[in-house]
Amino acid sequence: MSAAVRTVVGTRLGASLPGKPAVLVIDVQGDITTSRHDAGRQFPMPHYNEYMRRVPAVIAAARAGGLPIIYLQEVHHPSLIDFGRELDGFERVHCLENSPSTAIAPEVQPRPEDFHIRKRRYSAFFSTELEIYLRGLGAKTLLMVGGFTDVCVHYTFADAHQRGYLCRVVEDCVAGSSLEAHQSALQAMDFLQPGCLCRHDDLIAQIALIPRAR
């Protein structure tokens, strides 16, 4: 195991995949070809788009391996009535339904056989059909990519963890609101499920080892 997974918290075997996996593509929206980093606000973390640009490779491997792919898309109504407390903090108005940048990134477009869930909160579990899909798919292990590491990924992870799912976070395919918040969230998730972090090339290698269903 010379290609052991190196993570922010040490050497892990996080790419191993016990249980039936499904991929969660969390909020990979808008333009992932150019930098989104706003130097003035220091938001989101530098090179954010470079992390997102590794996501298509994971999706392609999952598709080739026959794994279900579930896309989460954060949306909000242009009237802003569905933001709840989301505008009381650091984040500004985002993901309006009528904005072109709210669309899922062209590089990771869902296909008809994929699952596409729109959500109005951070967690993919909050008032969505995700659990119905996961139960129907028999999925027990969730492979997470997307953003923000410290918000939608972290809080989806926490909900998944508390509901008994095994979680894998592809740490070079998730990016945060800041580098510090990204790293803290990776550590918090690794605290909940030690060994949950993996890198995309190791995960792709593991997916290739899964016997194809049917």
Next chain:
Amino acid sequence: MLQGAETYQPFAQLLSTARGLFIPVIFAAADAQVFAAGVGAARTGENWIRPPSLSAFLGTPLSLLLAELNAQTLVLAGGRTSVEVHYSFVDAHQNDFFCRVSEDCMAGVSPAAHEAALKAMEYLQSGARQTSASLFAALRAYQTRRSSP
């Protein structure tokens, strides 16, 4: 899971301030041991919920309880900052509650995790991160406002 005497005193004071002002107190803990050690346990008439997981909302009647109390703002104290407090905060936040955390009334799994969780909560709601001293004043101001005609 309070650790260290430095969190006991402000925690006990927060509890007695809320009680003195007739602001409802809800205890969330798996068992009675957690709030032992003189910090204060639920009294008769106070609510005690036992979360089976990390968030105080998951698998508990907390949402119903808060609706019944018509509560809109939650003041969180206790532990662990980066686990039970953080994920309860996130659920409260996503359920549209205003949230405040008393940072000197809680301890994390490590100083770094404690600080990171406080920053994450402040990211979600500006002003969420407070000291117990500022919360005592805010609770008293709320009660004065509420009781004035």
